Amino acid sequence: MAAGFAFKSGTDASFHYDSHQSLGITGQFGDAEARVASLNLRAAGIAALIGGFAGMYELSLPFAFSAVGATIAAGLMATCVEPTKSDERSNVSFGKQLGNTLGQLRDCSLAWLLGVAVLSIVLVHVPYELYQPYVDLLWHSDGKELNKSPIITGIHAFIVMLIGSWVAARSMKFRRRFGLRKTFLLSVLLQNLLFLPAALFLHPAVVFVLLFRNAPKGLYMAPLSEAVNERIPTNLRATYLSVQSLAGRLTFASCLLAISLVVGDGKTDWTSLSLMAKIFFGVGTTGWMILLITARFAKERPPDL
Numbered sequence: 001m002a003a004g005f006a007f008k009s010g011t012d013a014s015f016h017y018d019s020h021q022s023l024g025i026t027g028q029f030g031d032a033e034a035r036v037a038s039l040n041l042r043a044a045g046i047a048a049l050i051g052g053f054a055g056m057y058e059l060s061l062p063f064a065f066s067a068v069g070a071t072i073a074a075g076l077m078a079t080c081v082e083p084t085k086s087d088e089r090s091n092v093s094f095g096k097q098l099g100n101t102l103g104q105l106r107d108c109s110l111a112w113l114l115g116v117a118v119l120s121i122v123l124v125h126v127p128y129e130l131y132q133p134y135v136d137l138l139w140h141s142d143g144k145e146l147n148k149s150p151i152i153t154g155i156h157a158f159i160v161m162l163i164g165s166w167v168a169a170r171s172m173k174f175r176r177r178f179g180l181r182k183t184f185l186l187s188v189l190l191q192n193l194l195f196l197p198a199a200l201f202l203h204p205a206v207v208f209v210l211l212f213r214n215a216p217k218g219l220y221m222a223p224l225s226e227a228v229n230e231r232i233p234t235n236l237r238a239t240y241l242s243v244q245s246l247a248g249r250l251t252f253a254s255c256l257l258a259i260s261l262v263v264g265d266g267k268t269d270w271t272s273l274s275l276m277a278k279i280f281f282g283v284g285t286t287g288w289m290i291l292l293i294t295a296r297f298a299k300e301r302p303p304d305l
Contacts, residue, residue, distance in 0.1 A: 010241030017229040019083040030172045034222035038169035045161025052154015101239045108297035116184045119287040121248025123191040127213045133268035164214025175223040181295045191216035192284035199277030231302040
């Protein structure tokens with residue numbers, strides 16, 4: 001799975017942007033990326049629903065269905081062609097490529113956007129760690145009843161993705177109206193606040209609140225992709241997006257490791273879940289305050305590359 005993420009990371013958005021760039025229509029990229037994000041979340045919702053039903057009967061079936069989907073996706077990508085000319089690609093060593101990529105962070109706007117991306121990746125994954133054991137506690141699941149959990153989770157994820165899809169389709173309108181900084185500050189703040197009830201209460205109403213957990217993600221996906229892609233040269237774009245994704249995932253992994261040392265590995269009782277949510281809320285609040293203080297360094301539009 002890690003290898004799969006690594007190959008995909010950075011290539012999808014850069015391929016999409018490069019295609020618009022080669023056609024001379026980069027001004028349309030943001031709206032196109034919003035449609036892609038909306039369709040992505042909608043498809044993920046349908047997949048979650050199918051996986052939930054399949055998981056009721058046999059937990060290996062969702063993995064089998066995923067393999068079929070991955071094979072179809074690979075076949076579709078095999079029909080695509082490189083949108084940019086070969087001389088626009090880098091032929092330098094990996095070390096130099098990485099150094100040139102990290103050098104882009106001298107741009108204060110990019111550095112701020114990296115902070116947005118990393119914090120968003122961390123916060124958007126928190127509900128995934130908490131939700132299923134939270135539902136099990138609400139429904140007092142024991143070893144005989146755990147087969148109900150996949151379908152409950154699948155239905156919930158289906159609704160979550162549809163809400164996120166609706167927001168994603170309108171995200172660029174929001175970004176144009178309120179600006180880059182306000183859009184990202186709002187999305188991070190909402191993402192952080194959404195799992196706060198799970199830290200304070202064990203109640204079915206919290207499950208309803210968590211239905212909106214992908215709305216902030218839908219709000220930032222396309223605007224962030226546009227803001228980052230338009231600031232990176234063609235020969236560094238895929239590498240930079242991969243580094244950005246890696247930074248977010250490593251940060252989240254480090255948070256999980258630290259929390260496991262504090263809470264205890266594998267504990268899913270209410271006290272442990274509440275403590276985990278509170279710790280993540282503290283991390284999110286601290287990160288949001290740093291972004292708020294440094295937001296003045298982020299410019300709305302990049303200089304021409």
